[in-house]
Amino acid sequence: MMDAHLLEVKNLKKTYPIYGNMGKFFKPKKRMCAVDDMSFYIDEGETYGLVGESGCGKSTTGRTIVGLHKADSGSVLYGGKDLCGLSDREFRPLRGELQMVFQDTVSALNPRQRIGAILEETLKIHGVGDAKKRREKALEQAQIEFFAAASHELKTPITVIKGQLEGMLLGIGAYKDREKYLLRSLRVTQTLESMVYDLLTISRLQAGDPGFQTGKLDCASVIRKYLADTEDLVVGKDLQIECRFPDSVPVHANESLMEKVFSNLIGNAVKYAPPEAVVKITVREGQGSWQFSIENTGTHIPEEAIPKLFEAFYRVDTSRSRQTGGSGLGLYIVQKILQQHHSRCHVRNTQEGVAFFFELPQRQL
Ligand SMILES: Nc1ncnc2c1ncn2[C@@H]1O[C@H](COP(=O)(O)OP(=O)(O)O)[C@@H](O)[C@H]1O
Numbered sequence: 001m002m003d004a005h006l007l008e009v010k011n012l013k014k015t016y017p018i019y020g021n022m023g024k025f026f027k028p029k030k031r032m033c034a035v036d037d038m039s040f041y042i043d044e045g046e047t048y049g050l051v052g053e054s055g056c057g058k059s060t061t062g063r064t065i066v067g068l069h070k071a072d073s074g075s076v077l078y079g080g081k082d083l084c085g086l087s088d089r090e091f092r093p094l095r096g097e098l099q100m101v102f103q104d105t106v107s108a109l110n111p112r113q114r115i116g117a118i119l120e121e122t123l124k125i126h127g128v129g130d131a132k133k134r135r136e137k138a139l140e141q142a143q144i145e146f147f148a149a150a151s152h153e154l155k156t157p158i159t160v161i162k163g164q165l166e167g168m169l170l171g172i173g174a175y176k177d178r179e180k181y182l183l184r185s186l187r188v189t190q191t192l193e194s195m196v197y198d199l200l201t202i203s204r205l206q207a208g209d210p211g212f213q214t215g216k217l218d219c220a221s222v223i224r225k226y227l228a229d230t231e232d233l234v235v236g237k238d239l240q241i242e243c244r245f246p247d248s249v250p251v252h253a254n255e256s257l258m259e260k261v262f263s264n265l266i267g268n269a270v271k272y273a274p275p276e277a278v279v280k281i282t283v284r285e286g287q288g289s290w291q292f293s294i295e296n297t298g299t300h301i302p303e304e305a306i307p308k309l310f311e312a313f314y315r316v317d318t319s320r321s322r323q324t325g326g327s328g329l330g331l332y333i334v335q336k337i338l339q340q341h342h343s344r345c346h347v348r349n350t351q352e353g354v355a356f357f358f359e360l361p362q363r364q365l
């Protein structure tokens with residue numbers, strides 16, 4: 001004997017009453033046949049698709065199977081039982097096994113609408129097809145957030161300077177030592193100044209300043225110049241600088257922007273490495289590209305901080321950065337500049353320290 005089907009619908013018929021304009025108080029005038037002599041079966045593990053135009057009785061079939069409607073005739077066999085003959089009470093234990101997922105009218109195809117209108121409606125709901133608008137919205141949101149963060153960051157040093165000046169003018173307690181507090185105010189002013197310069201760079205980058213034109217550039221000489229200009233810092237901290245790069249590293253880039261990339265990355269290594277650490281500046285030749293790496297020993301960046309490192313105003317240790325006077329914009333600027341050059345900066349903790357690296361295509365000088 002063949003196994004019974006999981007669900008078998010046999011000669012199902014379902015009609016609905018059509019009431020006259022006097023409403024349901026009077027006998028229905030006629031009956032409309034929604035499903036007539038419907039038969040099919042579903043075996044275990046099968047998915048059964050019932051296809052037909054709107055009004056052909058698909059939903060009525062479903063509703064009758066799950067017992068929401070009583071069939072006029074025919075049977076629905078499930079697990080050997082005819083569901084059509086069950087009372088509400090007998091049906092109840094089966095409710096967990098037989099369910100109807102109701103049609104979402106918004107995503108369903110309405111035969112009275114043209115296909116373009118149907119698709120447009122769905123796309124509108126899901127925001128698809130309007131990618132430009134969504135990008136604009138996201139950009140607008142990012143700018144609002146950046147502006148709020150910048151105002152907050154600028155406010156902090158201004159409040160500090162204001163407090164120190166007031167303290168000195170009023171001759172309050174420790175502030176009587178004017179020499180000490182004038183020097184502190186000057187230092188905070190320098191932080192403020194470098195932050196404003198960073199903000200100006202960012203706004204010029206965003207505005208696509210025509211002054212940032214690209215051309216042939218030798219990165220080796222940019223690095224050498226930066227190291228010569230900052231020799232004092234390196235000597236003061238007793239750092240060891242290891243340079244491993246060819247005499248010339250030709251790329252196609254903007255000079256002042258690449259100066260910023262190297263000054264920020266080498267500057268960070270020098271600033272955050274402990275005394276007597278090693279700073280390694282390496283450029284390797286890849287396949288048609290240059291692989292830059294700026295590495296320092298003696299520091300590690302917590303893994304959880306790494307994804308946020310290139311965000312604007314992000315510093316790993318705020319108290320320490322306050323001492324070193326960083327704006328938290330350096331790596332953000334580096335990433336923006338490299339993005340403009342179709343590249344990207346990455347960071348990784350190495351065995352001995354931290355390495356920042358990126359790639360640029362090789363160009364003939
Ligand atoms: N070489 C490095 N070693 C350790 N920490 C670093 C290094 N470079 C950057 N950082 C961390 O990343 C943070 C963000 O760097 P950056 O954007 O240049 O801002 P900042 O103005 O604070 O230097 C720094 O505050 C520092 O905590």
Ligand SMILES: [Mg+2]
Nearest residue numbers: 268326330331
């Ligand atoms: Mg920095």
